Amino acid sequence: MRSDTFPDPLRAAGVTRRELEVFWLVGDRLPNREIAAGLRVSERTVESHVSSLLRKLGGSNRLALIDAAARLRARRDPGGRLPRPLSSFVGRIQETEDLLRLAGTHRLLTLTGPAGTGKTRLALHLAHSATTLPPAVLVDLASVPPADPGERAFADILGDPVERAFADALGVTGDGRRLRALIRGALAEGGHWLVVDNCEHVSATAAALLADLLTTTDRLRVLATSHGPLGVAGEVVYEIPPLPLPGELDDPAAVLGAASGLLFADRAAAVSPGFEVTSGNARHVAMICRRLDGLPLAIELAAARIRVFSPAELLERLDNRFALLTGGPHGVPSRHRTLEEALRWSYELLGDDERLLFERCSVFPGEFDYDTATRILAYPPLDSADLVRLFPRLLDRSLLSRRRRDQTTEYRLLDSVRQFAHRRLLARGATGTAREQHALHHLRHGVAALPDLRGRDQAAALRWFDRRWADVRAGMRWALEQRETAPAWEFLAGVGTGWEVLGARGELFGWLDRLLERPPPGGVLDIRAAVTCSFLLAYQDTGRARAFAEQARERAEHGTEEDRALALLALGWAMMYGEHRASAIEHLEQAASRFERLGDDWHRALALSGLGTATPDTSTSLTRLAHAAELFGRLHDHVKRANCLNQMAIRAVEGRIRLDDVAGWLDEARRLADAVGNDHERLHAEVFLACFDQHRGDHAMAATRFGGVLAEVRRIGDLRCTARCLFGLGRAAALRGDHERARHLLAEGAGLAVGLGDPRRLLSDLLLLAGSEHATGHLVRAAVLLGAAERLDPARGEDLVPALRAALLDRLGPAAFASALATGHRTPLTGLLSERSSFPREGHP
Template identity: 30%
Template sequence: MTSFVGRRREVAEIRSLLAKSRLVTLTGVGGVGKTRLAARVAAEVGRAFPDGVWLAELATLDHPDLLAQTLTDVLRLREGSGGSNLDRLADHLADKKALLILDNCEHILHECAVLTEELLACAPELRVIATSRQPLHIGGERTMAVLPLPLPEAGGRPLSVDALAQVDAVRLFVERAEAVLPEFAVTEANRDAVERICRRLDGIPLAIELAAVRLRALSLRRLLEGLDDRFRLLASGSRAVPPRHQTLRAMVDWSHELCTEPERLLWARASVFAGGLDLEAAEAVCSGDGIAREDVMDLVSGLVEKSVLLREEHPGEVRYRLLETIRQYGRDRLAESGAEEELRRRHRDYYRDLARQAYDHRFGGAQMEWLTRLRLDHANLRAALASYAEDAGPEEARDGLTMAADLLFHWRTGHHVREGRRWLDRGLTFVAEPGEPRARALWNAAWLAIIQGDFAAAVAMLEESRHIAEELGLDGVLAYVTLQSGMVALHQGDTGVAAKMFEESLAGHRAAREEVGQVMALNRLCLTCSFEGDSERAVAYGEEALQICDARDETWQRAYAMMVLGVEAWRQGDCPRAAESVKQGLRVAGPLDDWLGVGLCLEVLAWIATGAGAHERTVRLFGALAAIWRAVGTPLPGFGHLGRYHEETEARARAALGEPAYRAAFTQGVRMSLEEALTYAVEEPACPAAPEREPERAPSPLTRRETEISGLVAEGLSNKEIAARLVIAQRTAEGHIEHILSKLGFHSRAQIAVWVAEQRRAYEGREDGSGS
């Protein structure tokens, strides 16, 4: 009586399975649409079964002994004088090419399995589709898990109204809403509410249909608000369907009744998790008080079989997830048991310990595994921090602040910088005691503030952290405070002060044997020396960082070392080496969702492309970068001194392409997804041949920065004016000029000006063919 929405892939897959196997069982949570899907497939393949397609609805069958009798009624067999109902079924189907649908087998699973196996053995041309919340477990059975309808991609780019309306879950809601409100449509005004309703209902078709019916009396806003108590709100459906499909609670009650008592207990306890869980977490949090730790694995398997827990494959591990509707039902049962507070405490303490273990593995071969694990458990980490924040006790406040600080490198990856700073700031308001937890959290929050471009707040937090560390003798904290203070100096253009701070931080980290701090200081020294034109020291610092990383099989910080060495290689004019170095860093930063690292790598690859004359590639990368920097909060966060390279590259590309072509290429980059941008950056050649080859220059003894400064000297600019033009410290400009005089063997600025003029004349002569 209603339209069938979506499921094209599932229909095709079931048809394929049915061609290979004589029994296909569709499993899935209640209300997910198994019956409608089986009926749809039957309608499409009916012609292949000349002896008919027969549907046996078993949901209302209370007595398993009546199963065979029910099937004889469905097949319209006449009463016989002898033999059992099973014999009559076997005799009738023995030579029939028919399709039998056994709908809702879960409450009489054993009887359905026995009968199906008997019939398939006696009737070689018979095919069976079973729908059940768990498999029948007989020979030859093929199973397919029916998942909820697709939802808009979480965290993806916003869809247009038309595209959103075509997403299956939204389309079902709209079509069912039109049945009660003929003028209903997705608009710019209601799109967010429609999407949130479908998402909160997990894309479960029955829940969506029950919600849509409520629009007879409620606005979209009130409907969305009412989903906080979804079991009360979605309590009236069609009178023509079985009772368990008339309300959302009845649907989930049906699943609950199918579980054993220990499974129900685990279901309730697992509801304390947010987003998902793994077996180790289930054993740690859910065992005890009626569940032995060694039994958790079997209970988890049972709930997966009954479609209460969804099994999800991740690289190297399997995780489990409760749909939000199923989770809320379990949470209600947990609250009724009086054990909710105890489970929340176990949950938060488990993830506090997990955060500490991850921090202990912040450097070395296991680091990537731990960062990936934290990313998968982000929702649980957030729930644990919220639990600590809700408890006002001083011990809980310190534990929460310590946990937020332990997650520093997790906040740095993905797009969690803002959230990480919020948790740290919140914890700092409750932990005023000037101890190590506060000092450590302050420099953590300062680093995230630097990434956000909030330097005023960063300076204030670093000053307080330094004061506490000096008072308490916290040398490790002081080394990090000095490192971040160097980043502030670098942003302000005072590279000389920044270099001294990085060197001081490096010494402090070496004394504390803090390897991750050493590598971070070395990487920043490499960038600083490169920016000042001191290639020899830049390369030495970068290579030392690589040596430390390689000795410990460290990957993430090594990626940054490769990136900064790539900047120096580019500055020296070695385009291929620079590109390969930066791409190595990008291959690590991308899978980690390290948006800062990805952004820095794409920036450098864009500069490299313009140096090779590939201006269109540069602009596309800039377009892709726009979304990344917008998500991070500021361009080149913490490395603003490199902004001049961006501006120069942008100006060159704009001049080479012209405004219309520049805008077109930029738009193409903006439209790339992050995955497409990474593929484009890594797989496309970074250094294609320039359209027109420039005349070769004679090798210069000067670096790129020194050549630039020598040209400004030739223009007659003073040291102060050069420093202002390049946004560097005056003593930095003076140091560059001293290097230039030394390299060229000169004693005066006038000699530099003459040399620059000779170089330009020689170049112009080679360009027009008059030179040697």
């Protein structure tokens, strides 16, 4: 900041440049934390500057600085023509710095942004803050009616309404036919700075007048606000973004560190003194700000409801936000008193065809590109030529937001804007076609991407599914509402075994449950649907997976050779995780042979990878997995090659062979997964590396790795890796003597293993859990769990953990010990794991 920007009293008092910056920000009622963040200094430094300012200016407290800033700003606006906000100004530190610089170097600066983003408030803040520009004069065009051709005769007498608003603001009176000349005359002498607010509904007239005034006066500067650019030569357009959003965090400081969270807290405390963001409500406050897209108006209206609802209750009601977000403060324009009125102000400025396109855009739940919009939205009465013409208009009115991602421009409607547009589409009675167009496009595109997904362009296919998953979800919601199930099955079964690459996202199982309540699709689709169900359920419920595979094999007897091969693959796949590994190997070998004859290398590689997993001999298993990995590599399927490498690593660890190769396999698996953006195999590599740490005896590092990925594997719905992580964490807890924590972790892991039908994982969980129960004095329960483990592995029977058996026999006595073992032998495992409280605690051994 240059020295000539100092108000004389502050310069005379010896205020430094940095202290001047702090002075104005204190005057804006910003807390030290936000001032420090904006100036990129520590809070302690800000405190030091505030103390220095109080000494130099003779104030006793912070309120004195606020009052001094108000008096100095009032000198710049002696007529009081700029309204004074009644609430504090929050955030926008970077925007304020940018705009003060631009306003000093450009004659016309236009602030644009969607309704409710705070353009007017920021413009007034700039007008009060700028010290190098002439005192600002506000020209508010909100009350000026839109141009009406029928009123031209009156305009000749009374003057154009826009010109009249300029004249009134400048104190100019005279004949309406000479108003523009009179305005020019008033601006001819000295420097002038006009803040021209709310230009959107009279943008053409306002732009023409400003172009004339700027070219006929030398020292005029203009700060305008509008939904879009005015299109005047020399105009600099600054798009005001929504406020920065907090993460969905439980940390109050992190939530308040984002301007949207701070605004919510400030306005909530104003209506409900004592309100604070705490660890108990921080996540809800953050999610409110995120659901409202950081729109200041929406956040302020939501915060005003804190008198009635808690943050958690507010969040639950945001689906009905237009009924909730009403009743803004008095003294503001009516369109700022409800969210719906603010959006309606923008909507009513659109032409009929613009409104229709805007409403249709509401079918997109997230971002979309122009080509996709054309394919989905260009149907009668709109065509692709209309979209070329209308799309820029919606952008210029800030009803569409945009951002560049790589070489593509992505568009979206903010969530509140999308909900408003959807309500209008509903009122028009036109949601059915729009939703159908959107759903069929995305569901069919997902199936068409299958060759890419299997290696032709895997990274692009995975990127499409990740970015468009919200669209796929919306498409499946539409499909599940239809009387016929074919569209839903065509998508799920069309991707089919491709879900092995995509990963079994949690929503898939909800979709399956809904579909399986209704009759099967019939025909060829019926076989593919059964195969798909089997593959997906193999990761959740091997019993159901096998039933669907048997169903597919039965129906495939009258199908094609490919159908029969897929049915065999599904049956082997379902069996390889259960107790029928020998049969699994037989079916998978047959499937691999059939796929080889069909020339289907991808499915042959998949069958070989299953063979490697099912083969009990570790050396043979590694050979088969390596063969599958090599074949997937030749097909450029990085995900499945990574999966094979991960499986090779864990089999080598469990079989205690080729341990020198494990780290290299896992490292390559991670690199391949990262290259195509696949979370599943990246996480598999992390989980198996933790297993390797345990094998090497580094249980502390293993626990750190397991703990670091547990939340992520839960998020993606990978129950097998969740069970591995719980076992690993439970084992680490038991080894360090924290048996209470070990009991909880191992019991949860064992419950997952029961549901998965994974006897090997369950056996390990039960044995370790029995040890922790014994260590915490739950002797009967420990013996019961030992009995359940014997039932799972009768061949080993009494050879299972002999030291634990001996200790329990000694403490309980032969009769009680035998009774507990018998209970373990006969009690269903699900009941056994859920009835912990029914076993007494005998005291520590």
